[in-house]
Amino acid sequence: MLSLSSRITPENLFYIRNHFPYPNVDIRSWGLCIKGCVHREIYFRYDDLLKMPQVTLAVTLECAGDKRSLFYPKVRGEQWGLGAISHAVWMGVRLVDLLHLAGIQMNVREVTFEGMDKGVRTDMPGIFSYKRSLPLEHALNPDTIIALYMNGKPLPYRHGYPARLIVPGWYGMASVKWLHRITLIQEQFQGPFQVVDYVYNRNLLTSSSSNPVTTIRLNSTIARPLDQEVLAKGENWVSGTALSGEDPVVLVEISTDNGKTWFPTSWLELHEPYSWRRWSWKWHVNDSGTYDIKVRATDAAGNIQGDKADWNVKGYGYNAIQHIRVYVD
Ligand SMILES: Nc1nc2c(c(=O)[nH]1)N[C@H]1C(S)=C(S)[C@@H](COP(=O)(O)O)O[C@H]1N2
Ligand SMILES: [Mo]
Numbered sequence: 001m002l003s004l005s006s007r008i009t010p011e012n013l014f015y016i017r018n019h020f021p022y023p024n025v026d027i028r029s030w031g032l033c034i035k036g037c038v039h040r041e042i043y044f045r046y047d048d049l050l051k052m053p054q055v056t057l058a059v060t061l062e063c064a065g066d067k068r069s070l071f072y073p074k075v076r077g078e079q080w081g082l083g084a085i086s087h088a089v090w091m092g093v094r095l096v097d098l099l100h101l102a103g104i105q106m107n108v109r110e111v112t113f114e115g116m117d118k119g120v121r122t123d124m125p126g127i128f129s130y131k132r133s134l135p136l137e138h139a140l141n142p143d144t145i146i147a148l149y150m151n152g153k154p155l156p157y158r159h160g161y162p163a164r165l166i167v168p169g170w171y172g173m174a175s176v177k178w179l180h181r182i183t184l185i186q187e188q189f190q191g192p193f194q195v196v197d198y199v200y201n202r203n204l205l206t207s208s209s210s211n212p213v214t215t216i217r218l219n220s221t222i223a224r225p226l227d228q229e230v231l232a233k234g235e236n237w238v239s240g241t242a243l244s245g246e247d248p249v250v251l252v253e254i255s256t257d258n259g260k261t262w263f264p265t266s267w268l269e270l271h272e273p274y275s276w277r278r279w280s281w282k283w284h285v286n287d288s289g290t291y292d293i294k295v296r297a298t299d300a301a302g303n304i305q306g307d308k309a310d311w312n313v314k315g316y317g318y319n320a321i322q323h324i325r326v327y328v329d
Contacts, residue, residue: 001082004223004241007269007278008151009086016158017063017084019130019193020119023178030162032098032146036112036183039103046162052093055145057168060087060243060276064171064198064213067309067318075315082221082322085243087276090166092147096140098182104136107186111139113165114181121192132176132198133189134167143168143274146179168274169215169245171316173198201313216245218305219319220252220279220297227324233288238265239280240295247299252279258292259307259321288328296321 003013032044063084065077078084099111110133118129138144147166148155155161160177167174173193189195199210220242225231242249248271253262265279285291296305309320 001221001223001226003083003086004221005239008088011151011156014086014088014159015061015063015084017065017078017172018117018177020117022157023116023118025116025157025161025178027162030180032163032180032182034098034102034182034184036185037105037108038099038184039105042098042102044098049093049146049148049163052097054091054148055094055142056089056091057143057145057166057274058087058089058272059166059168059274060085060216061166061172061175062216062219062243064173064316065314067219068315070318070320071309071311071315073311075311075313077315084172085221085241085276088150089152090145090147091149091152092145092163092166094142095144095146095165095182096142098146099139099184102184104184108136108184109187110135110185110189112181112183112185112189112191113176113179114183115160115176116178116180123196124192128192130176130193131189131191132174132193133185133191134174136184138167171198171213171216171245173213197314198316199314200310200316202311204313213316216243217317217319218244218246218249218297218299218303220249220295220305220322222293222295222322222324225293225324225326228326230327230329231285233285233328236283236285237280238283238293238295239268239278241276241278242297243276244297244299245274247301247303248273249277249297250300251298253296253298254281254283255294255296256283256285256291258323259294262296285328291326291328293324293326294321
């Protein structure tokens with residue numbers, strides 16, 4: 001997988017996930033409004049945000065539906081393979097700075113973020129915009145930013161120009177693109193992208209015991225070789241990525257005998273919070289034949305990827321041990 005091979009994903013390979021058609025963006029009339037339970041409503045124009053203190057943060061975005069096609073039994077939704085994950089360096093303003101300018105009222109519980117894109121859903125009548133919420137304490141996290149730049153250039157239109165939320169360590173649905181409205185509320189937000197989608201629901205008929213999808217689960221992925229690839233005898237490199245939105249990944253191991261024996265891989269870069277970490281392993285193979293290659297990651301808390309993913313109705317958070325088969329000639 002070419003898109004998993006570089007530290008920073010080239011723009012033309014960065015994955016894209018939209019629920020609705022692209023919105024019309026006119027930068028002359030665009031503004032970001034902060035309202036709801038605030039001491040004063042504020043409206044920021046693009047130039048106002050550009051003039052504020054900026055922070056830079058490397059963050060890997062991963063769609064909660066990444067690897068969905070690997071679930072068994074099959075689930076509905078975009079049939080993502082391994083590619084709904086990408087890495088970029090984001091620059092923008094801290095959300096907490098904007099919230100403090102507006103002044104947070106007592107009893108605020110959540111902050112909602114609304115994109116400019118809207119449209120219909122297949123499961124309920126009406127026109128909806130893409131809108132999500134964060135608990136107040138997470139909105140106040142200094143690493144939650146409103147990005148204006150991606151990899152040193154103004155945010156590309158497809159990735160949310162002029163401004164998008166970046167919630168590091170959380171699955172991509174939290175990072176609202178084409179942001180234009182932030183509202184502080186005293187209750188729990190009940191919009192469909194909050195309580196219908198992006199919940200782990202184990203049962204088709206009931207949704208009572210559903211947990212919200214939040215942080216990125218411990219995961220590792222083989223970029224090379226490809227599944228079903230034919231390799232030559234001798235020296236071959238196995239390489240890929242690992243990521244967790246919770247505890248840092250400390251070890252990635254490879255097995256070439258379907259999980260009986262495991263070998264530690266080497267890191268290509270240091271650990272950085274919120275960023276995927278690439279690894280590689282040199283494989284000497286003397287015998288031709290069929291090989292079942294597996295990869296598994298371990299985090300600093302001792303969690304280790306398992307053989308089975310936690311099945312859920314909408315297919316979020318797939319993180320079972322990846323398995324490929326290669327043929328050595
Ligand atoms: N306004 C808006 N923001 C959005 C979405 C959307 O459809 N509309 N999709 C979300 C989802 S599900 C993901 S995975 C990421 C994808 O970001 P990208 O397209 O820049 O890769 O954006 C999130 N933010
Ligand atoms: Mo997503």
